[in-house]
């Protein structure tokens with residue numbers, strides 16, 4: 001029975017009803033807000049399978065809409081001790097090789113409350129099938145993942161870097177469910193100028209075999225001298241497949257955004273982080289950590305104008321001139 005269906009004869013009560021409804025709504029919203037900020041999270045402390053104590057964490061100063069995104073993980077391998085009530089947010093950096101994600105990750109890891117564990121799915125047996133993927137994610141988000149990026153037990157944001165060619169696209173449906181169920185926030189990090197990305201990719205592939213730095217292959221460097229050595233190599237780009245290659249890369253980026261559109265996410269471009277200091281503050285706010293100045297020891301490898309970095313530049317110029325990719329020819333990473 002619908003209460004509103006019998007109201008016709010009682011129109012005179014309408015203002016009173018409206019006032020009542022308004023009151024109930026406001027009171028309800030207030031109670032809900034109050035309740036949410038007082039929420040307690042039970043933590044069972046077990047010893048030999050017996051519950052010996054129970055602990056509760058209170059949530060303070062977190063806006064109600066963000067509460068689903070905070071977690072109180074219980075690592076299997078250690079106790080979080082005085083930080084067991086420090087809320088933790090889960091994130092993943094979704095990117096492609098040679099898009100600045102290595103540099104971006106060192107910036108994040110310079111923050112005392114962020115742990116980003118690198119390309120955990122570069123190891124193929126972790127991405128054999130969806131079960132191994134979920135097992136790996138569970139271990140990471142329960143704070144049991146040990147790497148050089150692992151902070152103390154006071155970590156407030158934990159994540160890793162997932163390249164689009166490391167299983168995330170193949171199993172996107174199940175992974176989307178996992179992300180939404182566990183409230184994992186995504187940071188998409190792409191490079192606008194995919195021609196520069198290709199130069200970096202080819203140079204890095206070359207160094208994999210050439211090992212130009214005293215016989216070791218390096219994807220990232222920490223000094224200008226090392227960068228100079230690696231930048232000496234000028235790749236020849238296959239002009240025949242260049243346009244197909246570009247449209248494939250752009251399509252892959254667009255697909256990933258479409259697949260994971262329903263997650264909480266932000267989209268960042270490498271060029272914007274290079275040019276805009278506030279981009280990094282925005283990321284820290286998104287991760288719910290106090291905003292700090294982030295630093296990295298990494299040095300950019302390819303800093304020269306593009307024509308000096310490609311052997312068959314004239315051919316590449318002709319191939320891209322007049323196409324939708326023309327702007328890549330002029331564009332510089334640094335606006336300065």
Ligand SMILES: *[C@@H]1O[C@H](CO)[C@@H](O)[C@H](O)[C@H]1NC(C)=O
Nearest residue numbers: 086112113152154155156290
């Ligand atoms: C960040 O880490 C520091 C040092 O471990 C800790 O004292 C602080 O409470 C943490 N802050 C947050 C917001 O988690």
Ligand SMILES: *[C@@H]1O[C@H](CO)[C@@H](O)[C@H](O)[C@H]1NC(C)=O
Nearest residue numbers: 125127128129130131132133
């Ligand atoms: C997934 O891969 C693991 C490790 O290779 C294997 O043990 C397991 O049986 C596989 N599971 C499924 C459902 O295929």
Ligand SMILES: *[C@@H]1O[C@H](CO)[C@@H](O)[C@H](O)[C@H]1NC(C)=O
Nearest residue numbers: 212213214215225226227229
């Ligand atoms: C290679 O090794 C030599 C001697 O060990 C050192 O002086 C030089 O700086 C190294 N070069 C690079 C590019 O690491």
Ligand SMILES: *[C@@H]1O[C@H](CO)[C@@H](O)[C@H](O)[C@H]1NC(C)=O
Nearest residue numbers: 201202238241244245248249
């Ligand atoms: C694009 O070109 C790069 C470098 O030659 C190559 O590694 C990559 O596989 C190509 N991708 C496609 C989809 O053709």
Ligand SMILES: *[C@@H]1O[C@H](CO)[C@@H](O)[C@H](O)[C@H]1NC(C)=O
Nearest residue numbers: 272276277278279280282283
């Ligand atoms: C810098 O980044 C911030 C946050 O991402 C954005 O709001 C702002 O418009 C950017 N400024 C410029 C000049 O691009």
Ligand SMILES: *[C@@H]1O[C@H](CO)[C@@H](O)[C@H](O)[C@H]1NC(C)=O
Nearest residue numbers: 314317318319320321322323
């Ligand atoms: C680039 O294309 C324009 C017309 O679209 C043409 O006028 C110009 O000569 C081309 N540049 C080169 C270097 O081929």
